[in-house]
Every structure is written in C-alpha cells, then in structure tokens.
Amino acid sequence: MKKAEYASRGPVPQDVISTVEMNLPPPAEGQVLIEVLAAPINPSDVLTLTGEYGQLPPLPAIGGNEGVGRVVELGSGVDAQWRGRTVLLPVGSGTWRTHLLATAATLVPLPDGVDVQQLAMLAINPPTALLMLSEFVNLQPGDWVIQNAANSGVGSYLIGIAKARGLNCVNIVRREAAVESVRAAGGEIVLVDGEKLAKRVAEATGSAAIRLGIDAVGGAATDNLARCLAPGATLINYGAMSGEPCQISPASFVFRDITLRGFWLSQWFKTADAKRRAEVFGEIGKLIASGTLRAPVQATYPLDRIKEAVAAAAAGERSGKILLLPNG
Known part of the structure; x- marks a missing residue:
C-alpha cells in the first residue's frame, strides 16, 4: 500500500x-x-x-x-x-x-x-457545473448562458449539461489554440477573450439576452463577461485562473443591475442535505453513464x-x- x-x-x-x-x-x-x-x-x-x-x-x-x-x-x-x-x-x-x-x-x-x-x-467538477446552472437563475430551455475557461474541466461539463437541458451556451477561451478542443467537447459558439468581446458575442448570438455568466478567470475577464450580459443578469465567479481579483465596472452594477456572486462547492456540501446530494450525483451519474458527459x-x-x-x-x-x- x-x-x-x-x-x-x-x-x-x-x-x-x-x-x-x-x-x-x-x-x-x-x-x-x-x-x-x-x-x-x-x-x-x-x-x-x-x-x-x-x-x-x-x-x-x-x-x-x-x-x-x-x-x-x-x-x-x-x-x-x-x-x-x-x-x-x-x-x-x-x-x-x-x-x-x-x-x-x-x-x-x-x-x-x-x-x-x-x-x-464525478464529485467536484460536474456538480460545480450543474449547480451553477441550477442554483442562481431559473433557466428554461432556449435560454442563454456564457462561460469563460470553457476548455477547463468544469467548462466541458457545463457544455454537456447545458446541452442536455436545452440551453444555449457561449464559450470563451483565453487562447486560439483552445478553440478546437471546446468545439470537440460540443461547444457550438467558441470565442477568444479580448477586445470587443461583447460585440462579438452579440453578433454570434443574434443579440440574445444572456441571463447567466460563469467566470473562472477573474481580473479583466470578469468585466468582459459582465459586458456580455443582459440587464438584471447574474454573474457567478468560481475561480481566479488569472491570479487576479475580479474586476468589474461600476456601470455594470449601477446602470445594468448586474449581480456578482461567488460559488464554492465545499460550502454547498456543508448545507446540502443527503437527499439533495443524492439527486445531484444521481443526475450526473446517469449523464456520464449515457456518454452525455465526458x-x-x-x-x-x-x-x-x-x-x-x-x-x-x-x-x-x-x-x-x-x-x-x-x-x-
């Protein structure tokens, strides 16, 4: 041993x-x-x-x-x-x-x-993706979500879960070399972060109202996502791959009513009861067994x-x- x-x-x-x-x-x-x-x-x-x-x-x-x-x-x-x-x-x-x-x-x-x-x-990245899609905004089939770090473990699971739920997903990566891997994971709209991201997202989605953003990068990338969201939308941060704190313009809070929230799976484990845990892991287990999540x-x-x-x-x-x- x-x-x-x-x-x-x-x-x-x-x-x-x-x-x-x-x-x-x-x-x-x-x-x-x-x-x-x-x-x-x-x-x-x-x-x-x-x-x-x-x-x-x-x-x-x-x-x-x-x-x-x-x-x-x-x-x-x-x-x-x-x-x-x-x-x-x-x-x-x-x-x-x-x-x-x-x-x-x-x-x-x-x-x-x-x-x-x-x-x-199964135990960390998939429930992180599933819960961020479930716990903050009541999304219905046809609704839009945007995420960065889409080539990450959480990102690939989020693509699969969103697709299984009939959600549309915009996927942002930090380098051109990551685009193809996200497309291979099922991402249909994949863009590289950077200048005029909000304009490029609007063009790719037909100016769809995006009600949920998911940020794993922090720094300026947080504000880039915020600018892509519809008024009143929610932006979830669950990581800081950039090594920098989240940056977001006061205009997003004041004029567009964007809400910035944090998510940490360890905190969810402390509050979720056994029934809710079983529901989450049961749903994920079925998606992995069927090949929907990989x-x-x-x-x-x-x-x-x-x-x-x-x-x-x-x-x-x-x-x-x-x-x-x-x-x-």
Whole structure:
C-alpha cells in the first residue's frame, strides 16, 4: 500500500509531495477497504499544495479530494452486496493512495460497466457545473448562458449539461489554440477573450439576452463577461485562473443591475442535505453513464510518478485532466 503525502506547502507544488508506503488495519465494524482505481488532480488540489486554497487540511496530509474505487474487503456487519462494487470515494478523504478505509453507510454506489476514469471526476467538477446552472437563475430551455475557461474541466461539463437541458451556451477561451478542443467537447459558439468581446458575442448570438455568466478567470475577464450580459443578469465567479481579483465596472452594477456572486462547492456540501446530494450525483451519474458527459483526459500516471503528475496538472495549456491510477 502506498500514498502521496505532503508535510509542508510551497510555491512549487510538485516539490512538497512524494509517494511513501503505508499500512492500513483490517476494516472495522461497518467499514470497507477500497482499492482506488482512479483519482484526478484538480486545480484545487494544486492550490492546496501551495497553500492558496480556501480550506487547508492539517499536515501531514494525503493529496486528492475525489476519485473512484472498488470495494475489496468488508468489515463485520457490512452487507455482502458491497463486495466488488464500484463506489465514489468520500470527498476530501485523501484519494491519492492505493487503498483507503471508509464507512459503508456513507458510500455512493456507481453504475458498473462505465469508464472508471470518467467516474473518477464525478464529485467536484460536474456538480460545480450543474449547480451553477441550477442554483442562481431559473433557466428554461432556449435560454442563454456564457462561460469563460470553457476548455477547463468544469467548462466541458457545463457544455454537456447545458446541452442536455436545452440551453444555449457561449464559450470563451483565453487562447486560439483552445478553440478546437471546446468545439470537440460540443461547444457550438467558441470565442477568444479580448477586445470587443461583447460585440462579438452579440453578433454570434443574434443579440440574445444572456441571463447567466460563469467566470473562472477573474481580473479583466470578469468585466468582459459582465459586458456580455443582459440587464438584471447574474454573474457567478468560481475561480481566479488569472491570479487576479475580479474586476468589474461600476456601470455594470449601477446602470445594468448586474449581480456578482461567488460559488464554492465545499460550502454547498456543508448545507446540502443527503437527499439533495443524492439527486445531484444521481443526475450526473446517469449523464456520464449515457456518454452525455465526458471530460478529456490528457494523461494518466501511476502513484510512483506523483511529482510528474502534479507538475503536469499545474502547467498551463493542458488539453485535458491529469489522472492518477494508483493501482495501475
């Protein structure tokens, strides 16, 4: 058994983490032992290693917040039906390891016969996309939404969920090289951020009223999106890929009544009840199983190459997610 552990944080994320051996006791009553099949490296994971994320675990810590695994051993009192089941790993459980223990009653079973690499990315990016489309503006089929960082993990899921709901989506990227990957993910309108974005969006949409904007970049990109929105629209920020705080003209607030809100999935987890969580994950699981939702994977790494994997995830201009396959 092995784990990817860090005992400090620093500006170069791959420098603080390494693969070490570990031991786990047999599962206790009500517990199961899970073999980790796949676990992604998300931007939030990289920020956790650098110490810049909004919620940091005590040190030393095992990296990783989501993934998928297979139940391989049962503790006493656990129903035999769990043996061999594919399950969603508990969010925030330190998933960059070969095995982990979990309470059977808290596990979410996943459909069999589905690509485990796609299922491994179910717990963070897809619900982020789904909830931003659901929780702020009551969108109906035919309505419009605009997002930047459309080539990101959240961006690709948002395209799929919007299409499944009959929504029209304008997709903004920061470089020309990202356009084709977004089109391959189903994005029909893809534009590069920059000068006169609002004018170009109006031309591409026939001056449609866009009631929801979704910003992952911050800085001047926030204001660029705000200028594309209809009066009274809502703009959601969930990240700062630019490394800069959101910039938005007072005119957007004063004269056009734009509302700027923030979204953090960790906060949603604190307030959502079990029924709502089951609804969200159930909807996402069905979309992944049907092939409606599919995120690009750039590369996979074994756990022993954790430093290379983190470096790849932290690098710019990726074409897809970096995944760990701890057990090959």
